[in-house]
Amino acid sequence: MFSDYSWADLGAIFAMQGFAGLTLFAVFVLMALGLAIIFGQMGVINLAHGEFMILGAYVTYLVSTFFAEYMPALFSLYFFVAMFLAFLASGALGLLVEWALIRHLYKRPLDTLLATWGLSLILQQTYRSVFGAREVGVSLPDWMMGSLPLTDLIEVPINGIFVMILAIGISTAVYVMLFRSNWGRQVRAINQNRDMASAVGINAEWTDRLTFGIGCGVAGVAGSAFTMIGSTGPTSGQLYIVDTFLIVVFGGTASILGTIASAFSISQAQSIMEFFLSGSMAKVLTLLVVVGILMLRPQGLFSMKLRK
Amino acid sequence: MTDDTSKRKSGDVNRRAVLAGGTALTASLFLPKSVRAQDYPTAEINTTGLAVTDDAVTIGILHSITGTMAISETGSVQAEKLAIEQINAQGGILGRKIDYIQEDGASDWPTFAEKARKLLVNDKVASVMGCWTSASRKAVLPVFEQHNGFLYYPTFYEGLEQSPNVIYTGQEATQQIIAGLNWVTREKGAKTFYLLGSDYIWPRTSNKIARKHIENFMDGTSVVGEEYYPLGHTQFNSVINKIRLRKPDVIYAIVVGGSNVAFYKQLKAAGIDMTEESPIVLTISVTEDEIRGIGGENIDGAYACMKYFQSLDNDNNIAFVDAFKEMWGEDMVIGDVTQAAYLGPWLWKAAVEAAGSFDVDKVREASPGIELTSAPEGYVKVHENHHLWSKTRVGRAKPDGQYEVVFETADLVEPDPFPEGYQ
Numbered sequence: 200m201f202s203d204y205s206w207a208d209l210g211a212i213f214a215m216q217g218f219a220g221l222t223l224f225a226v227f228v229l230m231a232l233g234l235a236i237i238f239g240q241m242g243v244i245n246l247a248h249g250e251f252m253i254l255g256a257y258v259t260y261l262v263s264t265f266f267a268e269y270m271p272a273l274f275s276l277y278f279f280v281a282m283f284l285a286f287l288a289s290g291a292l293g294l295l296v297e298w299a300l301i302r303h304l305y306k307r308p309l310d311t312l313l314a315t316w317g318l319s320l321i322l323q324q325t326y327r328s329v330f331g332a333r334e335v336g337v338s339l340p341d342w343m344m345g346s347l348p349l350t351d352l353i354e355v356p357i358n359g360i361f362v363m364i365l366a367i368g369i370s371t372a373v374y375v376m377l378f379r380s381n382w383g384r385q386v387r388a389i390n391q392n393r394d395m396a397s398a399v400g401i402n403a404e405w406t407d408r409l410t411f412g413i414g415c416g417v418a419g420v421a422g423s424a425f426t427m428i429g430s431t432g433p434t435s436g437q438l439y440i441v442d443t444f445l446i447v448v449f450g451g452t453a454s455i456l457g458t459i460a461s462a463f464s465i466s467q468a469q470s471i472m473e474f475f476l477s478g479s480m481a482k483v484l485t486l487l488v489v490v491g492i493l494m495l496r497p498q499g500l501f502s503m504k505l506r507k
Numbered sequence: 508m509t510d511d512t513s514k515r516k517s518g519d520v521n522r523r524a525v526l527a528g529g530t531a532l533t534a535s536l537f538l539p540k541s542v543r544a545q546d547y548p549t550a551e552i553n554t555t556g557l558a559v560t561d562d563a564v565t566i567g568i569l570h571s572i573t574g575t576m577a578i579s580e581t582g583s584v585q586a587e588k589l590a591i592e593q594i595n596a597q598g599g600i601l602g603r604k605i606d607y608i609q610e611d612g613a614s615d616w617p618t619f620a621e622k623a624r625k626l627l628v629n630d631k632v633a634s635v636m637g638c639w640t641s642a643s644r645k646a647v648l649p650v651f652e653q654h655n656g657f658l659y660y661p662t663f664y665e666g667l668e669q670s671p672n673v674i675y676t677g678q679e680a681t682q683q684i685i686a687g688l689n690w691v692t693r694e695k696g697a698k699t700f701y702l703l704g705s706d707y708i709w710p711r712t713s714n715k716i717a718r719k720h721i722e723n724f725m726d727g728t729s730v731v732g733e734e735y736y737p738l739g740h741t742q743f744n745s746v747i748n749k750i751r752l753r754k755p756d757v758i759y760a761i762v763v764g765g766s767n768v769a770f771y772k773q774l775k776a777a778g779i780d781m782t783e784e785s786p787i788v789l790t791i792s793v794t795e796d797e798i799r800g801i802g803g804e805n806i807d808g809a810y811a812c813m814k815y816f817q818s819l820d821n822d823n824n825i826a827f828v829d830a831f832k833e834m835w836g837e838d839m840v841i842g843d844v845t846q847a848a849y850l851g852p853w854l855w856k857a858a859v860e861a862a863g864s865f866d867v868d869k870v871r872e873a874s875p876g877i878e879l880t881s882a883p884e885g886y887v888k889v890h891e892n893h894h895l896w897s898k899t900r901v902g903r904a905k906p907d908g909q910y911e912v913v914f915e916t917a918d919l920v921e922p923d924p925f926p927e928g929y930q
């Protein structure tokens with residue numbers, strides 16, 4: 200499969216594909232972080248994760264329309280406002296959902312699967328009723344659309360770089376919050392032993408709600424960023440959900456670092472294979488390898504050390 | 508039931524829409540002068556127990572208005588309702604007003620089959636306008652053949668089918684592909700092609716026909732790559748890199764659904780400027796409907812090969828676009844399939860009037876040779892094989908989301924659902 204290409208070509212291929220893989224990695228990290236918090240720390244199987252992302256995308260759409268209409272001079276900056284509002288909107292919806300639905304189901308993890316699946320259908324149909332069945336077009340500021348030509352063959356898309364910076368920023372923020380903040384310590388304490396954590400005075404109920412809200416908020420930011428590379432429609436969230444769960448489970452559910460490592464290995468493997476095989480075959484092989492590794496190591500790549 | 512579909516009932520006739528439709532259709536060969544229902548006693552024109560009374564006939568509309576496919580099928584429903592309303596305003600069919608029963612296929616193929624059975628067995632509808640994906644058509648086909656129903660199917664599709672119970676008002680694959688490839692080779696001097704598609708039957712069959720045509724029926728042209736991605740795939744950087752390396756003259760893209768949006772956005776972000784035509788992007792899967800989601804600025808300069816574009820400059824089409832917007836809102840766009848769906852009720856009306864009967868067997872017999880001079884796409888005619896003779900056109904996408912027509916075939920292209928030499 201290498202013989203079709205010259206050495207110079209191969210060099211360029213690996214550089215280009217390496218970068219494509221990095222972009223994919225950043226996308227995966229953004230998708231998976233919110234779920235890693237919710238699924239990893241709380242054990243809630245949130246099948247409506249994609250719909251929380253799409254809420255962020257719709258908020259971005261509304262903000263872009265608003266700026267284009269009322270503040271065209273500031274249009275090039277709207278994206279930052281949109282990401283912030285997306286975080287708030289998805290986070291607020293997350294708080295509401297936790298209060299109304301999830302908190303009644305902590306003792307029954309499999310029921311959360313059904314409940315959140317139902318929630319995802321409800322949200323999809325709500326988007327369809329509010330925004331219409333067709334996808335909406337989110338217009339982007341010009342500076343985000345171009346690419347930087349490095350060599351004749353290699354061009355680096357600017358939105359790829361943007362997604363990468365965003366992924367690094369959000370991962371860092373999540374890491375700091377989980378491991379350096381009071382809230383993070385409480386979340387981890389509840390994760391390890393709920394009753395004991397309550398006994399020492401941690402408000403488990405409120406911490407859960409906040410955790411769920413923050414996880415959903417991160418999903419909203421991811422959805423906002425994905426308006427650059429994907430579609431914004433009632434069912435677009437479905438496009439991401441499988442990959443998202445794959446990454447979180449493969450990485451080891453309770454580990455943020457595992458999520459990042461798993462996103463990196465899956466994205467690089469897929470991106471290199473996509474080049475030499477067809478797109479569908481690359482996906483099949485990636486999934487096969489993941490299934491194989493999970494059979495040998497059911498706890499995923501990284502796992503918390505727990506006394507069993 | 509979502510957004511627009513519930514706004515208007517069939518009896519609520521919109522004056523301007525009707526007037527516009529009326530002028531568009533005065534040219535119809537089958538325009539009835541003054542048909543009265545009593546000239547056609549119900550017992551004579553309905554011998555098989557269909558839902559026909561002395562003053563009304565009931566048909567079915569069967570599309571997805573919920574679920575994934577609602578995005579595509581909503582336009583078809585709107586077009587069919589517009590056609591029905593216009594026909595009613597002209598006096599209906601054989602003096603009878605058309606009523607419709609709408610069922611929701613819910614983007615689920617077994618549901619389509621179940622609803623089709625309900626329409627045919629319980630409601631006894633005289634014909635059905637419906638289905639969009641090939642999968643839904645394949646699911647209802649046995650039902651229509653078993654209960655002898657009559658379906659008007661609007662979508663351009665892969666061909667390789669011809670049912671006595673279906674009239675295909677969209678293009679089969681060769682009608683959509685061959686003229687476009689000939690055009691890009693002749694006018695743009697294209698020699699090398701990169702074929703790309705979503706991974707299911709329509710893109711694969713279409714690309715197979717395209718490959719055969721490129722390799723066997725044109726001089727000096729070749730395929731330098733062929734690639735499929737799963738439906739819903741959102742990362743196209745790898746294939747864009749491959750395209751950059753192979754340097755094809757033409758990217759022949761049959762990507763569908765949400766993937767479409769990702770593909771064009773990433774193509775643009777990767778620095779491939781379609782307005783400069785290096786490479787040329789030629790697609791058969793992006794209508795004006797899809798551009799709304801993609802964003803006009805992201806697909807500016809791409810070429811699409813269709814039989815209809817909203818921007819077609821003829822009197823029929825101008826009246827049709829006006830009436831459509833009047834009924835469904837100013838910001839509506841009309842894609843190829845929406846126009847094909849609009850033809851369904853009109854073709855059925857013409858066939859019923861030619862047969863002088865609603866009986867499915869007689870309508871089927873009368874269908875081949877039915878002509879419409881009033882179609883927005885121009886003159887069309889039903890072929891013996893139940894597909895339509897129609898022109899093929901190439902349009903170039905503009906930033907405002909419309910296509911500028913740059914080429915159309917001189918003559919109608921004969922439908923050929925089982926093309927020899929292309930299998």
